[in-house]
Amino acid sequence: MKLSETRDLLWLFTRPIWESTRDLLPIVATVGLFQVLVFRQALENWAQLLVGLILVILGLTLFVVGLKIGLFPLGEQMARDFARKGSVPWLIAFAFALGFGTTFAEPALIAVASKAAELAVNDSTTATAQQEVLQQRFALILRATVAVAVGFALVIGVVRIILGWPLHYLIMAGYALVLLITPLAPSNIIAVAYDSGGVTTSTITVPLTAALGVGLASSIKGRNPLLDGFGLIAFASLTPIIFVLILGMLWS
Amino acid sequence: MNLVALLTDALLNTLRDVLPIVVVIFAFQLLVLRRPILHWPRVAVGIVCVVLGLALFLVGLELALFPLGKEMARQLADPNFVRGNAQPTSASETNLPIMWHFYYWAYLFAFLISFSATIAEPALLAIALKAHDVSGGTLQVWPLRVAVALGCGTGVMLGVLRIILGVPLPYFILVGYLLVIVQTYFAPRQIVPLAYDSGGVTTSTVTVPLVAALGLGLAEQIPGRDPLEEGFGMIALAVLFPMITVMGYAQLAQWWISRRR
Numbered sequence: 001m002k003l004s005e006t007r008d009l010l011w012l013f014t015r016p017i018w019e020s021t022r023d024l025l026p027i028v029a030t031v032g033l034f035q036v037l038v039f040r041q042a043l044e045n046w047a048q049l050l051v052g053l054i055l056v057i058l059g060l061t062l063f064v065v066g067l068k069i070g071l072f073p074l075g076e077q078m079a080r081d082f083a084r085k086g087s088v089p090w091l092i093a094f095a096f097a098l099g100f101g102t103t104f105a106e107p108a109l110i111a112v113a114s115k116a117a118e119l120a121v122n123d124s125t126t127a128t129a130q131q132e133v134l135q136q137r138f139a140l141i142l143r144a145t146v147a148v149a150v151g152f153a154l155v156i157g158v159v160r161i162i163l164g165w166p167l168h169y170l171i172m173a174g175y176a177l178v179l180l181i182t183p184l185a186p187s188n189i190i191a192v193a194y195d196s197g198g199v200t201t202s203t204i205t206v207p208l209t210a211a212l213g214v215g216l217a218s219s220i221k222g223r224n225p226l227l228d229g230f231g232l233i234a235f236a237s238l239t240p241i242i243f244v245l246i247l248g249m250l251w252s
Numbered sequence: 253m254n255l256v257a258l259l260t261d262a263l264l265n266t267l268r269d270v271l272p273i274v275v276v277i278f279a280f281q282l283l284v285l286r287r288p289i290l291h292w293p294r295v296a297v298g299i300v301c302v303v304l305g306l307a308l309f310l311v312g313l314e315l316a317l318f319p320l321g322k323e324m325a326r327q328l329a330d331p332n333f334v335r336g337n338a339q340p341t342s343a344s345e346t347n348l349p350i351m352w353h354f355y356y357w358a359y360l361f362a363f364l365i366s367f368s369a370t371i372a373e374p375a376l377l378a379i380a381l382k383a384h385d386v387s388g389g390t391l392q393v394w395p396l397r398v399a400v401a402l403g404c405g406t407g408v409m410l411g412v413l414r415i416i417l418g419v420p421l422p423y424f425i426l427v428g429y430l431l432v433i434v435q436t437y438f439a440p441r442q443i444v445p446l447a448y449d450s451g452g453v454t455t456s457t458v459t460v461p462l463v464a465a466l467g468l469g470l471a472e473q474i475p476g477r478d479p480l481e482e483g484f485g486m487i488a489l490a491v492l493f494p495m496i497t498v499m500g501y502a503q504l505a506q507w508w509i510s511r512r513r
Contacts, residue, residue, distance in 0.1 A: 023371055023372050023377070024372050026364075026367065026368030026371050026372070027317060027365070027368040027369060027371075027372055029368070030361070030364040030365050030367075030368050031317065031320050031321065031324070031365075034324055034357075034361060035320075035324075038328075038357055039324075039327060048315055048316070049315070049316045049320075050316075051255070051312075051315060051316075052311075052312040052313070052314070052315030052316025052317065053312060053316050054312070055308045055309070055311050055312030055315065055316075056308070056309050056312030056313060056316065056317075056372075057312075058305075058308050058312075059304075059305045059306060059307070059308030059309030059310070059311075059312055060305065060309055060372070060374060061305065062301045062302075062304055062305025062308065063301070063302055063305030063306055063309060063374050064305075064374070064377065064378075064381075065298070065301050065305070066297075066298040066299060066300070066301030066302030066303075066304075066305055067298070067302060067378055067381070068298070068381075069294050069295070069297060069298035069301070070294070070295050070296070070297065070298015070299045070300075070301065070302055071298060071299070071302060071378075072382070073290070073291070073294075073295060073298075074277065074289065074295050074298075074299075077289065077290055078277065078280070078281065078285070081281070081285045081287050082285065085284075085285055087284075090280075090284050094276070094280050094284070097276045097279075097280070098273065098276050098277075101272030101273065101275065101276045102269070102272055102273050102276075104272070105268050105269060105271065105272045106269065107265050107268065107269060108460050108461075115484075116484070119484075167444060167445045167448060168436045168444055168448075171448055172433055172436070175429045175432075175433075178425075179422070179425070179426060179429065182422050190421060190422065191421050191484035191485035191488070192484050194421060194425065194484075194485060194487075194488030195484050195485060195486075195487040195488050197452065197488065197491060198451075198452065198455035198460070198487035198488060198490060198491040199455065199460055199487060200452075201375070201452045201453060201455065201456060202269055202375075202456060202457075203306060203373075203374050203375045203378075203456045203457045204269055204270055204273060204302065204306070205273070206375040206378055206379060206452075206453055206456065207375070207378035207379075207382070208273065210378065210379055210382045210449075211382065214382060214386055224442075225386045226383075226386050226387055226391075226442045226445070226446070227441065227442060227445060228445070229386060229445075230383070230445035230446045230448075230449045231445040231448060231449060232449070233379075233448075233449040233452040233453055234445070234448035234449050234451070234452060236452060237451060237452030237455075237491055
């Protein structure tokens with residue numbers, strides 16, 4: 001690393017700590033106010049609380065620095081390189097791999113899937129051991145379904161950017177489909193399906209896909225980064241609903 | 253000490269989250285695109301910062317905020333607490349059924365905690381920074397974050413109301429989407445993709461565990477609710493309402509500008 005780069009890095013790290021502190025103030029205020037005004041209790045383990053808050057502030061600062069020097073430039077460079085190579089099939093393969101890979105390993109999804117499996121596979125007539133095996137299988141299938149859905153979402157999103165389709169028609173058609181098939185799906189899967197759209201978009205996937213979308217939109221002629229660059233995440237929170245509803249219909 | 257254990261655990265979880273991304277990116281960059289990564293030491297430092305930062309952030313939340321939030325949700329829905337608010341004295345009335353409006357502290361808490369969790373959400377900060385860059389500075393970071401947070405707060409508050417009333421989720425979703433469709437036609441065109449994205453972005457590291465804990469805590473305390481079944485559905489509403497508030501914010505801003513001319 002050159003000297004100037006090192007200096008740049010150091011400068012970035014001086015993002016005032018108070019910016020992170022400010023971001024956390026509302027949570028601290030809410031919890032504190034309720035503790036004091038509503039429950040009228042003093043906070044018991046305030047030392048642990050303080051350590052936790054310092055870690056959160058430190059973590060948020062590091063994250064933002066990493067975003068600016070790592071994830072954003074990386075996503076933009078990939079978008080530019082793909083645009084220069086001009087191979088649409090490879091770009092589609094990349095979008096799918098990125099969506100599938102990140103979602104299948106997503107910790108929040110793993111937690112939700114195992115809870116959902118308890119809910120879906122809940123038949124008192126079968127033995128508990130057999131039920132557990134079924135639950136594990138359901139959780140795995142659910143995760144795979146959501147991961148395929150997100151991969152598919154990024155593919156549509158990228159194709160949309162290349163061809164310049166307006167986003168809102170696609171999204172509305174998607175939501176219309178959701179509302180249409182909801183009555184056909186078993187009732188205990190509906191809330192799980194609707195939630196699965198929200199849990200897929202992790203903190204690391206979001207900046208990367210945003211950089212990818214905006215990068216693509218800026219390197220293709222006639223595309224507006226603001227109009228065409230955003231929207232990938234919207235697809236990623238829509239398609240899992242549809243896919244999981246369909247899974248629910250097939251499973252029952 | 254258990255801080256070390258928590259930290260390694262969080263670090264492993266974050267690494268598991270990052271690993272597939274790194275594998276996919278490097279495989280494509282080296283095998284398909286065959287181009288070196290520009291400034292790779294810098295990018296590598298950045299990725300390490302992101303992973304380390306996220307792990308520290310998660311441990312901090314686990315130590316400081318999540319246990320407190322969970323405990324508060326449980327207390328707010330406690331029948332004794334709810335009844336105590338509504339009827340401070342008369343003993344003869346303690347057998348009255350608990351009405352939905354007795355839970356006002358729970359609604360307020362749900363709104364405030366999800367509002368503030370959204371403000372602290374790193375993914376939303378990332379999108380807001382990007383939007384600021386791309387729009388050449390016309391889209392400010394703070395108004396966008398506040399608009400999204402208002403939406404998330406409203407969504408989660410309605411989710412709490414839904415659990416208490418026991419109304420099926422699809423009704424709420426249907427009304428919300430109809431509103432989104434109507435707004436899409438009236439909102440400024442540039443904001444629409446960003447508004448659609450903001451819903452999915454909100455529900456990340458901070459919001460999902462807090463909101464899930466809130467739903468679970470409430471459903472456990474309210475008679476006739478299955479915690480497993482009712483705990484779901486809050487996140488769906490938290491995804492939906494930011495779309496409405498972000499488009500609403502843009503409409504307001506547009507109206508304000510046109511009025512001043």
